[in-house]
Amino acid sequence: MEDMTISKAIIKRLPRYYRYLGDLMSEGVERISSGELSERMHVTASQIRQDLNHFGGFGQQGYGYNVSYLYHEIAKIMGLDMASHMILIGSGNLGQALAKYTNFRRRGFLFEAVFDRDPQKIGQKIYGDMTVQDISELEEYIRTHQVDIAAIAIPKEQAVPVADRLVKCGVRGIWNFAHTDLAVPDDVVVENVHLSESLMGLSYRLKNSAKNHKNRE
Amino acid sequence: MEDMTISKAIIKRLPRYYRYLGDLMSEGVERISSGELSERMHVTASQIRQDLNHFGGFGQQGYGYNVSYLYHEIAKIMGLDMASHMILIGSGNLGQALAKYTNFRRRGFLFEAVFDRDPQKIGQKIYGDMTVQDISELEEYIRTHQVDIAAIAIPKEQAVPVADRLVKCGVRGIWNFAHTDLAVPDDVVVENVHLSESLMGLSYRLKNSAKNHKNRE
DNA sequence: CTAAATTTTTAACAAATTGACAAGATAAGG
């Protein structure tokens, strides 16, 4: 449809709009103006209008935005209207936390297989009827199932070769929790969640919040 | 020292520099130029020099940067030279993953207590000699122990009142994993880790990477 | 039909990134 490139900054804000619109729906709010929403979200109304306009005119002058309509449109933009088939690499604490987290499921992100290389973990039941498979079966699984996204929750040394294997099998989305940057071809999308770096960022801001009191978010 | 405000963008890049410098140290590399580092990290050399200069002149013309020196300086900047005393709210899967993760410990981030409201979990041993305490003991604990950072890993409905209690007791750093924005005073620092939003961002990029092939990052 | 509300669109402003280069340091050769 629109071939215009959307900046990364806007994309990062979309899920937050989505969350607030969901809350509004729960509250039974039918319509909302950019001004009202800006007060709730603590961003400028101007930014909200500008962001939403990149994807099309969802609002109506004199009326505002229809909450439910906008909610579903944003879901479509982010691809939440189609289920994403996911696999999990690594059944440690973090991996299990991800697999068991029901909110992902609710949004159409479905973990359908778990892999680990530890013989002690293989065969264990993780969630529902999902049991840990041997990582050596990875290629065979991908050949016979649709896999949109692979979540990597293993140490960095193992993460790099596993990512290569995933890419080789045609997986194009990687959710990376390992503390390393993965080198992948252009058409593969990697989303990093570096918890240590998040914590260090907090540490810095904490250390400097005393002197430097005009900290923006 | 420097009262100049450092932009959020730079702060977010600091931990990544730190990670790469750590890798270089492991490889036995003693010195590195911004040019070499830029190739490894896939950022411009100009940005590296500009970023580092905000904190002082760590490099030397004709030589480059001393890896070990720069590594330790960045650690100091991020406050890693001092241990951070942490507590964990919520002993579910995610909470346990955080508590057991040894890399945080290695960087001076020490979880020293865990709280939960579920009677079935209270008393359970989580890691080392750390057992889950009743959340009702939260205030008493903070009164008698130093708490720099509290990690919140509980559902959003509970997260908001718990954050209020933490703030009231004087906790000034919150690492928030709940899917909600926490309203806190200016002098309290909140770092959000919204996994759902990260996953939605991945979904968007995946959906649009085919048509829109000039995806940066 | 007119006034009020609110989006869309355009323009101004601010921030971040990149490129260019002078100045300083190193290293090699005589």
Next chain:
DNA sequence: CCTTATCTTGTCAATTTGTTAAAAATTTAG
């Protein structure tokens, strides 16, 4: 030990990107 070519930072200026404000256009409601 000096001289010169090479390397590399620190910094300034230009460019690009992102944000905010203002103006124009559209719709609703009385």
